Amino acid sequence: MSKNIVVGISELAVAQVPDILVTYALGSCVGICLYDRVARVGGLSHILLPSSKASVRNMDKLKFADTAIPELVRQMEMSGADRNRLVAKIAGGAKMFAAISTSSIVNIGQRNVAATREVLEELRIPIVGEDVGADYGRTMYFYTEDGRVRIHSASRGEWIW
Numbered sequence: 001m002s003k004n005i006v007v008g009i010s011e012l013a014v015a016q017v018p019d020i021l022v023t024y025a026l027g028s029c030v031g032i033c034l035y036d037r038v039a040r041v042g043g044l045s046h047i048l049l050p051s052s053k054a055s056v057r058n059m060d061k062l063k064f065a066d067t068a069i070p071e072l073v074r075q076m077e078m079s080g081a082d083r084n085r086l087v088a089k090i091a092g093g094a095k096m097f098a099a100i101s102t103s104s105i106v107n108i109g110q111r112n113v114a115a116t117r118e119v120l121e122e123l124r125i126p127i128v129g130e131d132v133g134a135d136y137g138r139t140m141y142f143y144t145e146d147g148r149v150r151i152h153s154a155s156r157g158e159w160i161w
Helices: 065-078 108-122
Strands: 004-006 011-016 020-026 030-036 041-047 087-092 127-132 138-143 149-153 157-160
Touching (some): 011 065, 020 030, 020 041, 030 065, 030 108, 030 138, 041 065, 041 138, 065 108, 087 108, 108 127, 127 149
Parallel strands (some): 004 020
Antiparallel strands (some): 011 041, 020 138, 030 041, 030 087, 138 149, 149 157
16 A cells, blocks of 8 residues: 655655655745656655755755755665666746746746756756746655656646656
8 A cells, every 4th residue: 555755845755666755835846756667766855945055054955956856866776776767757946926026036946947957967867747837836746656746736736747
């Protein structure tokens, strides 16, 4: 029987069949699912900010795209995944503060998506699906059984990819 493993903001988790990884409230944050379909190992990270380089005080490496994604890969390898077989699906990065001017807070979703893509490209992990941008929040469900992602949005409904 499968269980839902909840991944909060600035957290990650690795799971195997038949478990389901879920993260709630992806607004400007980005959820990154990595999957090795041979080993049937999946991982999910919920990043808050694009880069640890701008933060001197808070070095929670799971908070930032540039440090959380490599850590997710490392933990997946410890669970039997092969880095060369990993594929990614990403969601989130919305513009949640449209009423505010064009400050860096407004663009944080875009910056999170750009940083996520950059890190995945550096790691040579292809993105095989994404649902990013727009102006609405999402909940992301990741099925380790086959790598499916289900997105739920209170304002937009549900879809699977």
